[in-house]
Amino acid sequence: MPRVLAPFPAPALRLRRVALCAALALAAACGWSGAEEEDVGGAPGAPTGLTAEAGSATSVHVMWNVTARAHAYEVYRGITKVGEVTGPRHMVDVTRLRPSTLYVFTVRARDADGRLGPPSRQVRARTPADVADDHSAPTRPSTPAGRTAGSRALQLSWSASRDDRDVVSYDIHQGAARIHSVSGDQTAAVVTGLRPGTSYAFTVRARDAAGNVSPASTTVRLTTPGTDDGRATAPTGFRATSHREDGAYHVDLSWVPPRVDGEITEYQIQLDGRAVTSLLYGGNAPRDRAAHSFYVGQVAGATHRVRVRAMLPDGIWGGFSAERTVTTGARR
Structure with a gap:
């Protein structure tokens, strides 16, 4: 993150x-x-x-x-x-x-x-002094800019917003999520903990003492240099078998969620080179081992390639698990 x-x-x-x-x-x-x-x-x-x-x-x-x-x-x-x-x-x-x-x-x-x-x-x-009857939001932060600082960090800066009173803080967003607030006298920051070879998008909003929030700045889009082989963010212990039920075959999967900072609530399953299923968990996302079963047809002896990846807490897809081959109707 x-x-x-x-x-x-x-x-x-x-x-x-x-x-x-x-x-x-x-x-x-x-x-x-x-x-x-x-x-x-x-x-x-x-x-x-x-x-x-x-x-x-x-x-x-x-x-x-x-x-x-x-x-x-x-x-x-x-x-x-x-x-x-x-x-x-x-x-x-x-x-x-x-x-x-x-x-x-x-x-x-x-x-x-x-x-x-x-x-x-x-x-x-x-806390700053209250401002009575203030309904005017600050102007949007202008000229946002950024540059990478290695494969896991980037530098952000922006020009100060104007307000009829004072700008109290700036909210920094990664995509649609607010990820921090800094004081109104700060117009630069270093974002670290990123992944190599990954694209990120940031915007900034200004906030005044009355809680009025400015429009978002234009988006800063940067890609960290290097490559990420995905191993650090890929599910591990991936297993795939099949079973027959009601005249049809199903593929049964299980895996260990990747160890990352935060909860993983979404997975994508890829079958034979294309995405076929997305899993979304609510408040009970698995932490130790996840499992899922899905329909693949009525033909015995059909061989499929399958793998899975996780949507990381920072909104970026992690690496794919090892690919497994499973044949419907095969003995375990």
């Missing part, structure tokens, strides 16, 4: 270290340092890389890094729990806040057995 780190140097820009994740999206980790937390068992550790930016006079956008063994995250304002998100998500908008107020936030990770880890470090964010 994409991560956004410190903005790249640019003349006349006030840049601060930022972090960004996607979402499938999506998300990755904010404030990412390049080191992955080691999974050694037990309760989850304290979330790292916590950031908080005011999104309007009454909301703050809170983000943090991926935490090993986390099944869900609890978000606290002071000692009060104000939000909870499931493991694939690493961001939340805390709303119903007071204007011109300083708030303190922490996050705790909880594993699938309900064990709660220690709190993250505290971060502070001050």
Whole structure:
């Protein structure tokens, strides 16, 4: 999933270290340092890389890094729990806040057995003053631009929007999904955690203190250099057999979902070189092993080639599994 780190140097820009994740999206980790937390068992550790930016006079956008063994995250304002998100998500908008107020936030990770880890470090964010009767959105961010920075990162920049009061924040979107918010004095960022040889599309929107949102900027489309053989994002342990039922033959598949940052809810099955089935899961997407069976005809002895791939949380197709050959009516 994409991560956004410190903005790249640019003349006349006030840049601060930022972090960004996607979402499938999506998300990755904010404030990412390049080191992955080691999974050694037990309760989850304290979330790292916590950031908080005011999104309007009454909301703050809170983000943090991926935490090993986390099944869900609890978000606290002071000692009060104000939000909870499931493991694939690493961001939340805390709303119903007071204007011109300083708030303190922490996050705790909880594993699938309900064990709660220690709190993250505290971060502070001050909401701007409220603006009465403000119904005018900022102008759209102009001249968005980007360039690749290796096979797994790219640099984004845009020109500041105008508002009759002040621009409080900018929302960055990957495709249709908002993947982060940065403060209104930032006009550049570095997106990391990308895949080699992959095309991405980003837009930016400006937001004022009243929560009015500008139209989207024009789209920045970039393709990271290099090639991606797909092995890191392909389903593994792929198996294919057939069975006969009610006078017809069916192909039975099973596989292990790829290990990626986020939940996989969509798969595409390819039969004999063409896509024939799409699987969509709701809130119970398989994590350990997925399975599916589909009709292939009434002829015994027909041989088929089959493979599967996953739609990753960042909205990009992953690599195909190994291809298997299955013959209807063959003995297992």
